[in-house]
Amino acid sequence: MRIVIAEDSAVVRAGLVEILADSGHEVVAAVGNADDLLAAVDEHHPDAAVVDVRMPPGYTDEGLRAAIAIRRDRPKTGVLVFSQYIETRYAADLLGAASGGGAAGVGYLLKDRVADVEEFVEALSRVAAGGTALDPEVVTQLLGASRRNDGLGTLTVRERDVLALMAEGRSNAAIAGILVVSERSVEKHVGNIFSKLGLAPSDADHRRVLAVLRYLQS
Amino acid sequence: MRAPSDNVPSSQPVLMRFLVRSWEYRRPRLWVGVRVACGIFNVVLGVLLLASFHWLGPLTWLAALPLAGAALIFWKVYRLQQDSVHRVRELEQSRAHLVEDSAARFRRIERDLHDGAQAQMVAVTMKLGLAMKKLGGMIDGTGQTDLDRVLELVAAAHRGAKEAITELRDLARGIHPPVLDQGLGIALTTLAARSDLPVELVIDLPERPSAAIETIAYFCAAELLTNVTKHSGARHATLEAVHLPGLLRMRVSDDGCGGARVEARGGLVGLTERIRTVDGRLQLSSPPGGPSVVTVELPSHA
Numbered sequence: 001m002r003i004v005i006a007e008d009s010a011v012v013r014a015g016l017v018e019i020l021a022d023s024g025h026e027v028v029a030a031v032g033n034a035d036d037l038l039a040a041v042d043e044h045h046p047d048a049a050v051v052d053v054r055m056p057p058g059y060t061d062e063g064l065r066a067a068i069a070i071r072r073d074r075p076k077t078g079v080l081v082f083s084q085y086i087e088t089r090y091a092a093d094l095l096g097a098a099s100g101g102g103a104a105g106v107g108y109l110l111k112d113r114v115a116d117v118e119e120f121v122e123a124l125s126r127v128a129a130g131g132t133a134l135d136p137e138v139v140t141q142l143l144g145a146s147r148r149n150d151g152l153g154t155l156t157v158r159e160r161d162v163l164a165l166m167a168e169g170r171s172n173a174a175i176a177g178i179l180v181v182s183e184r185s186v187e188k189h190v191g192n193i194f195s196k197l198g199l200a201p202s203d204a205d206h207r208r209v210l211a212v213l214r215y216l217q218s
Numbered sequence: 219m220r221a222p223s224d225n226v227p228s229s230q231p232v233l234m235r236f237l238v239r240s241w242e243y244r245r246p247r248l249w250v251g252v253r254v255a256c257g258i259f260n261v262v263l264g265v266l267l268l269a270s271f272h273w274l275g276p277l278t279w280l281a282a283l284p285l286a287g288a289a290l291i292f293w294k295v296y297r298l299q300q301d302s303v304h305r306v307r308e309l310e311q312s313r314a315h316l317v318e319d320s321a322a323r324f325r326r327i328e329r330d331l332h333d334g335a336q337a338q339m340v341a342v343t344m345k346l347g348l349a350m351k352k353l354g355g356m357i358d359g360t361g362q363t364d365l366d367r368v369l370e371l372v373a374a375a376h377r378g379a380k381e382a383i384t385e386l387r388d389l390a391r392g393i394h395p396p397v398l399d400q401g402l403g404i405a406l407t408t409l410a411a412r413s414d415l416p417v418e419l420v421i422d423l424p425e426r427p428s429a430a431i432e433t434i435a436y437f438c439a440a441e442l443l444t445n446v447t448k449h450s451g452a453r454h455a456t457l458e459a460v461h462l463p464g465l466l467r468m469r470v471s472d473d474g475c476g477g478a479r480v481e482a483r484g485g486l487v488g489l490t491e492r493i494r495t496v497d498g499r500l501q502l503s504s505p506p507g508g509p510s511v512v513t514v515e516l517p518s519h520a
Contacts, residue, residue, distance in 0.1 A: 009337035011378065015344035022348055059329065084336055111336075115343030117351045 001128050004044060005030040006037035006063060007052040016050060016114070023121045032056065034066035041070055046077055048128035053083035053090065064090050071106060078127035080107035082114070086137040107133030107169070123169065132169035154196050162189040253295050260288035312495045319492060330389050338382040345375035395436065402432040402459065409440055410457055414447050420458040427466045430520040434496060435459070435468055438514050441489055442470040450474025450510060461518065468514045476508035486512075496520040
């Protein structure tokens with residue numbers, strides 16, 4: 001993968017470059033602010049951009065706004081936003097910014113997740129390939145906020161777990177591994193989720209994205 | 219060069235304010251009532267004396283005494299009312315400053331944590347994560363044997379963790395220096411010892427001021443000593459802290475180049491404002507060529 005990194009902290013930036021280079025990816029640019037990020041994406045057309053939310057000059061959400069701009073203008077570049085805190089609002093803004101792509105090609109992770117190098121690189125690959133990678137923390141916060149929704153309210157605890165993992169961007173096989181159940185029963189849960197949320201059986205992948213979106217936007 | 223007291227808000231002597239508080243502040247309505255009643259009584263008395271002029275004859279001039287007394291009393295009531303209006307304005311200003319100051323301080327602490335220790339720890343976990351991945355690969359036999367690289371990563375992580383500890387310790391001390399719990403005297407001694415400049419200490423603190431006052435005094439001393447080191451070019455400084463009844467007086471003097479001013483956006487303005495929130499005051503004397511003397515007076519109890 002060809003990757004652009006935008007992160008204002010020099011130690012974290014250097015660490016990211018090291019991890020990604022070690023995993024055999026090419027970091028084409030590593031910048032420290034949002035303007036440089038947009039310029040680097042325009043110049044290099046990377047597969048994915050790793051973006052810190054808080055960057056100079058204002059140290060508020062410059063990175064997030066740049067990420068939204070990239071999602072809008074360059075749908076082929078996956079955007080992985082990462083920060084010290086998870087704000088559900090940011091997740092919603094990010095997902096809402098796509099031009100019809102829904103939750104495709106976007107990720108939002110806590111910086112802590114970088115510690116699990118392989119998982120982080122896998123999440124980034126998923127995002128670059130048009131998948132999703134949402135932090136379990138986003139999912140937990142949204143789950144707390146979405147208790148009252150009718151469609152989601154009918155889901156069983158296990159189905160909620162499966163939906164949460166789907167939101168993180170996991171495949172059925174990965175979900176089966178995490179929940180220690182067979183892949184068949186995961187498929188059954190996924191089917192139940194689709195029917196409870198009233199998603200017609202068409203393109204399976206598209207339905208996954210829709211289910212996740214329904215879940216996030218509830 | 220402006221006069222040294224420029225921009226330094228004047229305030230009543232701290233001791234005087236303390237005395238006024240002790241009775242006037244406790245029963246304010248009662249005291250206003252007593253004053254007004256005395257005034258009215260004097261007016262009535264004066265009018266009665268005037269009305270009985272044909273009995274008093276040449277002694278009628280005595281009526282002037284109660285009338286003058288009444289005038290004095292009403293003038294005093296008017297002055298007190300003016301003072302309290304002024305005081306309310308002053309308190310509103312210093313409260314607004316206090317609120318802004320504490321919000322700004324929390325923002326600064328968050329920023330320091332975010333940019334310092336937190337970022338440092340993220341980098342540490344990344345290095346350890348990478349080292350773990352390499353070790354795992356070696357044990358599985360899927361990766362190359364590269365122990366040197368692993369050692370390098372672990373050493374870098376170790377260094378980073380130690381830096382994070384130092385940053386956290388400095389930050390914690392900036393929030394509340396633990397040595398302050400043992401008293402202002404010991405805290406100031408530590409502060410003087412840590413200073414880059416030789417600091418002579420004169421400490422006479424037979425009683426401890428309240429904790430809030432100690433904290434303000436400590437941070438004032440820290441900032442003033444930093445100023446001396448950074449700006450004055452002095453080779454020597456003196457830090458004095460004396461606790462008088464009801465009053466803590468602290469003085470920082472140096473043999474530097476002088477010319478310090480209380481300027482907008484300067485450090486001394488912030489300090490003055492912070493001191494004002496507890497009715498203290500800051501006086502600066504810093505003629506060009508030095509020496510500079512900053513005197514801070516704080517009430518013993520906030």
